Amino acid sequence: MDRREIFNLLFRSSVNEPIVLEPDPVLETPAHLKTDQTIPVFKEWTALPADGTFKLELSTAYAFTVTLDLNYPAKAVNPEQILSLGIQPEKTSSIKTGINSEGYLFIDNLADSRLIPMDKLLTGIQLVLTVNPLGRGMSFTKLKIMDSAGLTIATLKTRQYTTADWVGGMTLSAPPFNLLRIQGLHEAEPHQENQTQSK
Amino acid sequence: MNRREFVTSTTLTAAALTILPEKSLFANYAGEKVKIAMMGVGLRGQNHLALLLKREDVDIVAICDVDSRMLDMAKAMITKSGKPMPKIFTGDNNAWKKMLQLKEIKSVLIATPWEWHKPMIIGSLEAGIKYVATEVILGITLQDHWDVVHAAEKHEAHVMMLENVCYRRDVLAVLNMVRQGVFGEILHLQGGYQHDLREVKFNDGIKPYGGGVEFNEKGFSEARWRTNHSVHRNGELYPTHGIGPVAQCININRGNKFLKLNSFATKSRGLHKYVVDKGGESHPNAKVNFRLGDIVTTTIDCANGETIILQHDTNSPRPYSLGFRVQGTNGLWMDINESVYVEGVSKPHQWDSAKEWLEKYDHPLWKKYGDDAKGAGHGGMDFFVLHAFIESVKRGIPTPLDVYDAAAWSAITPLSEQSIELGNETIDFPDFTGGQWMTRKPVFALNDDY
Numbered sequence: 001m002d003r004r005e006i007f008n009l010l011f012r013s014s015v016n017e018p019i020v021l022e023p024d025p026v027l028e029t030p031a032h033l034k035t036d037q038t039i040p041v042f043k044e045w046t047a048l049p050a051d052g053t054f055k056l057e058l059s060t061a062y063a064f065t066v067t068l069d070l071n072y073p074a075k076a077v078n079p080e081q082i083l084s085l086g087i088q089p090e091k092t093s094s095i096k097t098g099i100n101s102e103g104y105l106f107i108d109n110l111a112d113s114r115l116i117p118m119d120k121l122l123t124g125i126q127l128v129l130t131v132n133p134l135g136r137g138m139s140f141t142k143l144k145i146m147d148s149a150g151l152t153i154a155t156l157k158t159r160q161y162t163t164a165d166w167v168g169g170m171t172l173s174a175p176p177f178n179l180l181r182i183q184g185l186h187e188a189e190p191h192q193e194n195q196t197q198s199k
Numbered sequence: 200m201n202r203r204e205f206v207t208s209t210t211l212t213a214a215a216l217t218i219l220p221e222k223s224l225f226a227n228y229a230g231e232k233v234k235i236a237m238m239g240v241g242l243r244g245q246n247h248l249a250l251l252l253k254r255e256d257v258d259i260v261a262i263c264d265v266d267s268r269m270l271d272m273a274k275a276m277i278t279k280s281g282k283p284m285p286k287i288f289t290g291d292n293n294a295w296k297k298m299l300q301l302k303e304i305k306s307v308l309i310a311t312p313w314e315w316h317k318p319m320i321i322g323s324l325e326a327g328i329k330y331v332a333t334e335v336i337l338g339i340t341l342q343d344h345w346d347v348v349h350a351a352e353k354h355e356a357h358v359m360m361l362e363n364v365c366y367r368r369d370v371l372a373v374l375n376m377v378r379q380g381v382f383g384e385i386l387h388l389q390g391g392y393q394h395d396l397r398e399v400k401f402n403d404g405i406k407p408y409g410g411g412v413e414f415n416e417k418g419f420s421e422a423r424w425r426t427n428h429s430v431h432r433n434g435e436l437y438p439t440h441g442i443g444p445v446a447q448c449i450n451i452n453r454g455n456k457f458l459k460l461n462s463f464a465t466k467s468r469g470l471h472k473y474v475v476d477k478g479g480e481s482h483p484n485a486k487v488n489f490r491l492g493d494i495v496t497t498t499i500d501c502a503n504g505e506t507i508i509l510q511h512d513t514n515s516p517r518p519y520s521l522g523f524r525v526q527g528t529n530g531l532w533m534d535i536n537e538s539v540y541v542e543g544v545s546k547p548h549q550w551d552s553a554k555e556w557l558e559k560y561d562h563p564l565w566k567k568y569g570d571d572a573k574g575a576g577h578g579g580m581d582f583f584v585l586h587a588f589i590e591s592v593k594r595g596i597p598t599p600l601d602v603y604d605a606a607a608w609s610a611i612t613p614l615s616e617q618s619i620e621l622g623n624e625t626i627d628f629p630d631f632t633g634g635q636w637m638t639r640k641p642v643f644a645l646n647d648d649y
Contacts, residue, residue, distance in 0.1 A: 024292050025314035027339070029431040029490065033620065036488060063622075132621045140621050157624075 064184030390441030464492025469514030
């Protein structure tokens with residue numbers, strides 16, 4: 001008996017029924033890409049907030065970017081610079097990212113293999129963290145370091161975090177800094193108009 | 200009697216201006232006929248139907264469509280051909296599944312909206328069909344592509360994507376030139392789909408092309424489904440016409456592979472502008488947010504060191520061009536200016552007209568079947584791609600374009616979408632062959648056989 005015969009035997013009794021009970025294919029925009037009902041969020045800080053925590057007042061269900069512009073003091077020896085994200089009262093851990101004491105980009109236990117030259121660090125750098133949702137609650141994270149001229153020195157990428165992991169406040173381990181900026185989106189409240197916040 | 204003696208005159212069919220020979224092809228064929236079922240007999244399906252009806256080595260045993268208007272057009276074509284009327288399946292979206300219960304079906308040809316290709320391919324394979332031809336685009340998501348590859352492997356069946364541009368006369372002549380080393384070692388290739396589709400994506404619900412700004416349930420033909428992809432997706436939505444031909448030039452999946460890609464999309468303006476210009480600002484479709492960037496540019500890196508650029512450009516006013524360029528260490532061909540330059544042969548720094556080169560290197564397939572292909576859709580290339588499929592079924596051999604080709608070419612769409620979603624990130628290409636690309640040998644268009 002060949003496969004066609006087996007197939008027909010299996011389905012003979014249900015000739016008027018669908019062979020495969022699957023829903024029809026539907027084409028729709030993934031939820032994390034539907035931005036029609038969102039408002040842009042843009043916030044900047046040039047100094048630490050009074051309580052030491054930067055509020056990430058955007059929805060991590062959509063793409064967002066954190067930009068940290070800073071100069072290292074010339075006397076720096078171990079140029080560790082850590083940004084902690086996803087800080088919530090009920091959570092015991094946060095996501096730590098930045099430049100570690102050996103001079104490599106890192107995101108938690110993931111570290112890049114390219115050493116960032118000290119002279120680059122001393123002339124000023126920008127750390128840019130972008131988080132893009134991947135659907136089904138996961139996210140793609142990319143940490144990039146650029147020198148003072150805007151040239152990318154190194155990047156580090158991971159897909160290990162959910163979008164929920166990023167929800168919460170941010171702290172910086174070693175101020176001072178020149179600028180910390182967040183850009184993203186937030187769900188619009190009914191009748192809420194687009195707005196840009198800055199501080 | 201020579202087969203070419205049967206091809207003496209032409210007639211106009213209803214199917215998208217396809218002009219086909221009146222008399223039969225392969226009338227002397229004495230072997231077992233290819234029993235084929237068709238899923239989808241819209242305008243594209245009718246192109247294929249017209250070609251199949253001309254072949255005496257094919258029996259169309261069943262057709263299926265949910266659109267009664269298209270079905271009526273197909274039935275009229277069959278009646279006019281004098282061939283027996285196949286079994287008709289229609290009524291709902293499960294009609295194709297009922298059709299697959301026919302034991303006599305040995306092969307299936309799918310010409311339905313893109314989102315139906317994967318379930319119909321896999322459904323056919325599950326039903327025991329060993330040869331499935333599908334119109335271009337294998338699936339929507341990357342997982343769809345893996346699912347089709349795995350299903351073909353599981354059932355040891357052949358899935359051929361009907362990428363007709365691989366058989367375009369100039370494309371095959373250039374492939375011939377590449378294989379003969381005219382351009383030296385290949386370095387860079389370009390292609391794309393640069394086709395003003397605004398009158399395909401919108402119509403008046405009565406005619407297939409233009410006349411209104413309707414789509415989805417109010418549209419007709421491709422506007423009923425294709426436009427929706429421009430609403431919900433942003434990426435290289437139609438890569439195979441561009442990538443198929445250039446992939447053959449550098450033996451992708453057969454000694455070479457795509458390694459990674461990234462894509463960039465312009466802003467989306469053309470479709471909204473078209474709706475407003477033709478239907479007015481108050482038309483409901485003027486409120487639709489089209490996600491597809493008007494021009495999407497994709498760069499691909501290959502294992503053997505070549506680069507490829509693809510461009511998808513369907514929302515703006517422009518003449519048609521697939522924008523091919525094949526460039527090696529000795530020279531290049533560009534189809535946009537119909538020119539060739541070969542160092543040491545061409546005058547330094549001056550283009551040759553491509554005509555003489557393309558005639559000199561005309562592919563054996565076109566030399567042999569050029570007369571038969573006259574009048575077949577899309578400049579004759581539809582004849583060749585369907586011929587290759589039918590000949591493979593008749594001989595019980597693998598199709599010259601296989602499921603790995605289909606997956607690699609079509610997967611560019613979901614990969615490019617992800618690249619754009621992630622801020623133009625460079626995305627690794629999956630290896631659908633499971634490492635076999637290193638040892639597989641080229642099989643496409645090696646001679647004048649099929």
